Amino acid sequence: MTRFVASRLLGMVVVLFLVCLFTFLVFFALSPDPAVQICGKNCSPDRIDQIRGNLGLDQPFLTQFTQFLAGLVAGREYGGGTSVVECAAPCLGYSYQTAQLVTDMIVQRLPVTVVVAVGAAVLWLLAGVVGGLLSAVREGRFADRFIASLTLGGMSVPNYVLALVLQYLLVVKLRVLPFPQAVSFTADPGQWFLNFILPWTVLAAGYAATYTRLTRANVIDTLGENFVRTARAKGLRPSLVWRRHALRPALTPVMTLAGMDFAGLLGGALITETVFGINGVGKLAADSITSNDQPVIMAVTLLAAFFVVVGNVVVDLAYSAVDPRVRVGVAA
Amino acid sequence: MIADETLLRVRDLTVSFPVGRRDVPVVQGLDLELGKGRTLGIVGESGSGKSMTSLAVMGLLPPRAAVTGSIVFDGTELVGAGERRLRSIRGDRIAMVFQDPLSCLNPYYTVGTQIAEAYRSHRTGVSRRQARKVAVEAMERVHIRHAARRVDEYPHQFSGGMRQRVMIAMALCTDPELIIADEPTTALDVTVQAQILDLLEEVRQESGAALVLITHDLAVVSRVAEEIVVMRSGVVVERGTAREVFSDPRHEYTRALLDAVPRIDDRIEDLRAVPRAGRTTSGSVVR
Amino acid sequence: MFAPLIVRVSGWGPYEFDQSAVDPDLGGMPAGPWGGVSSEHWLGVEPGSGRDIFARIVYGARVSMLIALSATLLTTVLGVVFGLLAGYFGGRTDTVISRVMEFLMAFPALIFMIAVLSALPAENRALLLVVVISAFGWPYLARIVRGQTMSLREREFVEAARASGASRARIVFTEILPNLRSTVLVMVTMAVPGYVGTEAGLSFLGVGVVPPTPSWGQMIASSVQWYSVVPTYFLFPGACLFLLVLSFTVLGDRLRAAVDPGGRS
Numbered sequence: 001m002t003r004f005v006a007s008r009l010l011g012m013v014v015v016l017f018l019v020c021l022f023t024f025l026v027f028f029a030l031s032p033d034p035a036v037q038i039c040g041k042n043c044s045p046d047r048i049d050q051i052r053g054n055l056g057l058d059q060p061f062l063t064q065f066t067q068f069l070a071g072l073v074a075g076r077e078y079g080g081g082t083s084v085v086e087c088a089a090p091c092l093g094y095s096y097q098t099a100q101l102v103t104d105m106i107v108q109r110l111p112v113t114v115v116v117a118v119g120a121a122v123l124w125l126l127a128g129v130v131g132g133l134l135s136a137v138r139e140g141r142f143a144d145r146f147i148a149s150l151t152l153g154g155m156s157v158p159n160y161v162l163a164l165v166l167q168y169l170l171v172v173k174l175r176v177l178p179f180p181q182a183v184s185f186t187a188d189p190g191q192w193f194l195n196f197i198l199p200w201t202v203l204a205a206g207y208a209a210t211y212t213r214l215t216r217a218n219v220i221d222t223l224g225e226n227f228v229r230t231a232r233a234k235g236l237r238p239s240l241v242w243r244r245h246a247l248r249p250a251l252t253p254v255m256t257l258a259g260m261d262f263a264g265l266l267g268g269a270l271i272t273e274t275v276f277g278i279n280g281v282g283k284l285a286a287d288s289i290t291s292n293d294q295p296v297i298m299a300v301t302l303l304a305a306f307f308v309v310v311g312n313v314v315v316d317l318a319y320s321a322v323d324p325r326v327r328v329g330v331a332a
Numbered sequence: 333m334i335a336d337e338t339l340l341r342v343r344d345l346t347v348s349f350p351v352g353r354r355d356v357p358v359v360q361g362l363d364l365e366l367g368k369g370r371t372l373g374i375v376g377e378s379g380s381g382k383s384m385t386s387l388a389v390m391g392l393l394p395p396r397a398a399v400t401g402s403i404v405f406d407g408t409e410l411v412g413a414g415e416r417r418l419r420s421i422r423g424d425r426i427a428m429v430f431q432d433p434l435s436c437l438n439p440y441y442t443v444g445t446q447i448a449e450a451y452r453s454h455r456t457g458v459s460r461r462q463a464r465k466v467a468v469e470a471m472e473r474v475h476i477r478h479a480a481r482r483v484d485e486y487p488h489q490f491s492g493g494m495r496q497r498v499m500i501a502m503a504l505c506t507d508p509e510l511i512i513a514d515e516p517t518t519a520l521d522v523t524v525q526a527q528i529l530d531l532l533e534e535v536r537q538e539s540g541a542a543l544v545l546i547t548h549d550l551a552v553v554s555r556v557a558e559e560i561v562v563m564r565s566g567v568v569v570e571r572g573t574a575r576e577v578f579s580d581p582r583h584e585y586t587r588a589l590l591d592a593v594p595r596i597d598d599r600i601e602d603l604r605a606v607p608r609a610g611r612t613t614s615g616s617v618v619r
Numbered sequence: 620m621f622a623p624l625i626v627r628v629s630g631w632g633p634y635e636f637d638q639s640a641v642d643p644d645l646g647g648m649p650a651g652p653w654g655g656v657s658s659e660h661w662l663g664v665e666p667g668s669g670r671d672i673f674a675r676i677v678y679g680a681r682v683s684m685l686i687a688l689s690a691t692l693l694t695t696v697l698g699v700v701f702g703l704l705a706g707y708f709g710g711r712t713d714t715v716i717s718r719v720m721e722f723l724m725a726f727p728a729l730i731f732m733i734a735v736l737s738a739l740p741a742e743n744r745a746l747l748l749v750v751v752i753s754a755f756g757w758p759y760l761a762r763i764v765r766g767q768t769m770s771l772r773e774r775e776f777v778e779a780a781r782a783s784g785a786s787r788a789r790i791v792f793t794e795i796l797p798n799l800r801s802t803v804l805v806m807v808t809m810a811v812p813g814y815v816g817t818e819a820g821l822s823f824l825g826v827g828v829v830p831p832t833p834s835w836g837q838m839i840a841s842s843v844q845w846y847s848v849v850p851t852y853f854l855f856p857g858a859c860l861f862l863l864v865l866s867f868t869v870l871g872d873r874l875r876a877a878v879d880p881g882g883r884s
Binding site for chain 3: 015152153161168266270285290292297300309
Binding site: 227252 | 390392418419420421422423424427428430432435436437438439440441442449450453454486488499502
């Protein structure tokens, strides 16, 4: 078990390192010189050189990359002379455009994104599992067909289209929901909650559809398993047969997938946050794309990769704790 | 309670499934009788209706199956009985051992949990500890070594033969009066098959339970069963004591089945295939 | 393909401005109800510019489909080739290809696509989109092809072909590839709607097809600021996008059911 964890963690570090390297390489090779951008139009060559020097852009690729890695692990300093910027341990870079540390920018915005992501995950799991169970129990009947067509729709509608349609219908036309207002949770929980209903729904829709189908298929498959027949042959109460012998095997893979999807949610949050104007990490990325703020884009990419990779490992470990076959199979 | 020693009496049992608009019978007009502590072998090829018969006795047929006739277990009519009543008998007084023990065991729970599950659900107020003790005892009865340790292991940690022992332990732990074993040896290695059959026989003698052994393999029933029923296409084609059926098979189909069983003194070219159902087989032997 | 013809019939090109259809006094609001829907502009006009929405949708469809289909084609070729290589040859080939696939799948594809596209120069965006989408898309197909190839390799008919002295290339092309047909077909059908959505999403975020070339995602993006006053501006392209993706999804779903009745993967 310890060896398993260790090897997974090592793999994780290797992948993250490769992601760093790859991302860094792409930006180093592709992006236009940031120093020219920062300097603006009326700029002397001296000034450009100075900026390059401050940001370490005059160094060769390998040096820049090692500096970046060192910054990640131990922190680093930007600039020289009188204007030194201290960048503490997980240093993700320095945004030329906003003159801020990227780490600070992300940390500031992360809580909102987490709220959006967690709410959406709760919503889609609930909808997916309930819908899937209902479909499985009523297999082939009206409810099943109805849910099946809903899921096809949910899988096909791009989330920004759904966002606009819902916002237009519910907020502008029917006025069921109020216009989003900037409130903190402690100031006005009700308003705060209403603000997030649409983003949660929009982000969850596609996932809910997929999870409904997965749950349905898994439950139907599991009910056909021989061990369910064995359980019934023991004379167990139907509720017990369901709970113990059908649901646990059927829902374990669903939860596994949920873990991985949750880890990869930053991509979806990008669009949702942009459409609803929520000031989270996703919107930060979208804004940085518009203003071509390379260090921020790179940092968010790395952060997203970090979540995905860590999420995979966590799910793997959790799965081995839940499914005895994997647990022992690996230890042996 | 009927005065005689009959435990299970099946009369004119018919099971049919809807196929399109018609009802296709898979078991037709079946009669069976089984005394307490006796052994009955039901023999037939796959699709002959033998497994459907056992599922009908357990009340485990899918809801769309139509069942008519009568199944009386120890004075209680089971056909048309309520689910609650069936449930109180199923797994407690009638237990079942299925084919393919790996897929019949839930991979997520320890064998101990699964063995004692029936016991816990049919007795009230059984503590975790007691249940565990029952499971260990049942495992010891089926000769699983280190039962006290292995009770906490998972099905995939057992070999095929051991898993079938677990299944038998599972059937035993409520001390049932009737054990139905449906192809209990089919998924196992030949060497293990004999051990499991001996175990079933031993368990039966020791516990006094009646045993219904369902198989396609005449060699299996010849080892254990006292009485034999041969089924084909949902109908009983031959019945009698084991000796009668083996020494003097009256029906051609039984004879064909017997011929298909290899014996040590057989030469290879004498092995015969069983003629297909539906074809007239007047003396024609497929070589 | 038929876009120019269709647009000829409707009477307006995708780049033509019709200042008479918008009302400058109202900040460029389309004249008339329903976003300026009239016999002249079938689906109304863009606010501000007065460009014909119908024409832009038709042309946008051409761009979107071209990108989605090319990306699907490229993905399929890459996925099948690498999947076959990994699955058939196994060993070191398999290890290398599998590692690369794992790596690509661990990547946050959408964000990385956005990042790369934002860093790249704007010319020839369509080609870039195809390359970037395919680069991150092929492992999903290759993984399945690899698995199937591995099991096919052990089957009797392949053994037989090998025993009869068929060359490796011959075995791969005549024995294994035909058996992968249905799987690939289903995967491809499912990939098209995904890529249509990806393309539209990237264009929506401003890193896809650049104006003035019309694209559905981009149209929806520019409609965001008008959505409360001119709902038709996002409704029409949005509905088209939804229906296109839906029809491909349903098609893929049916195909899968037809090819593999028991499987529910």
